Amino acid sequence: MLSQYLKKGLLSAIIITGITGLSGIVVASGARPEVMEGASASMLANSCAGCHGQNGASNGPAIPSIAGLSSQYFIETMTEFKSGKLPATVMDRIARGFSARQIRLMADYFSAQPFIRAKQKFDPKTIAVGATLHQKYCEKCHNNAGQMAEDDTGILGGQWTPYLAATMQDYLSGRREMTKKMRDKVERLMDARGDEGLKLLLNFYASQQ
Ligand code: HEC
Ligand code: HEC
Numbered sequence: 001m002l003s004q005y006l007k008k009g010l011l012s013a014i015i016i017t018g019i020t021g022l023s024g025i026v027v028a029s030g031a032r033p034e035v036m037e038g039a040s041a042s043m044l045a046n047s048c049a050g051c052h053g054q055n056g057a058s059n060g061p062a063i064p065s066i067a068g069l070s071s072q073y074f075i076e077t078m079t080e081f082k083s084g085k086l087p088a089t090v091m092d093r094i095a096r097g098f099s100a101r102q103i104r105l106m107a108d109y110f111s112a113q114p115f116i117r118a119k120q121k122f123d124p125k126t127i128a129v130g131a132t133l134h135q136k137y138c139e140k141c142h143n144n145a146g147q148m149a150e151d152d153t154g155i156l157g158g159q160w161t162p163y164l165a166a167t168m169q170d171y172l173s174g175r176r177e178m179t180k181k182m183r184d185k186v187e188r189l190m191d192a193r194g195d196e197g198l199k200l201l202l203n204f205y206a207s208q209q
Pocket of ligand 1: 044045047048049050051052062063066077078087089090091154155
């Protein structure tokens with residue numbers, strides 16, 4: 001699939017090293033807007049499949065699944081990648097290749113795909129503690145164990161743990177900005193339970209399969 005695009009010259013291969021703990025993977029980017037302008041939503045979405053999996057269900061733990069995200073969250077995120085507001089290893093460059101109209105088309109397309117929960121390891125013994133922490137600090141905005149797209153805050157339950165861990169590091173280091181209300185809760189969690197609390201939460205999200 002990827003090689004087919006490479007042959008057509010729609011995508012150019014680049015080597016990225018160090019995506020959130022991976023030592024190095026070969027990825028593709030750079031869909032050219034002039035080539036893609038008339039493309040259908042599924043054609044546009046195909047150019048994401050090399051990294052985000054077929055229909056947005058990612059197979060790579062450092063890369064988030066994007067199927068089933070709310071279209072509002074999707075549009076906001078892509079727009080902020082484009083402007084450089086959101087920290088990114090590759091998505092800033094990729095998002096800049098798409099117009100607002102194309103981003104809306106892809107948002108409709110991906111939000112209509114089912115979110116496939118990642119098959120990943122977790123420790124069954126600590127799920128209950130993690131669930132309590134989630135309930136106390138996160139559930140208010142990340143409903144239904146963080147599985148609900150309609151609250152426009154991304155998906156936590158069933159998302160890949162390495163991606164979530166890297167994202168939390170971005171938030172905690174200030175690279176990615178939190179809303180004030182989320183920051184209050186995250187700070188309270190970190191004061192009360194520290195890194196261990198974060199691990200328990202991530203384990204709880206991983207257990208949603
Ligand atoms: C080269 C691999 C790669 C390609 C191709 C790619 N992505 Fe990404 N995507 C990532 C990575 C890695 C992240 C995490 C942010 C970062 O590090 O840039 C991400 C994050 C995202 C997010 C944020 C998800 C969230 O939960 O906040 C969205 C939305 C997204 N990508 C959409 C797309 C779309 C749409 C395309 C196709 C036009 C695409 N991506 C192509 C690697 C890729
Ligand atoms: C007051 C509402 C609120 C609370 C409470 C909250 N969040 Fe969020 N969260 C948001 C919003 C809004 C976003 C959307 C993106 C952004 O603002 O960065 C978000 C996004 C996220 C993301 C990024 C998802 C992605 O796909 O990239 C993660 C991870 C996250 N929150 C974790 C947490 C955790 C863990 C807690 C509890 C300790 C929590 N949040 C509590 C509002 C909240």
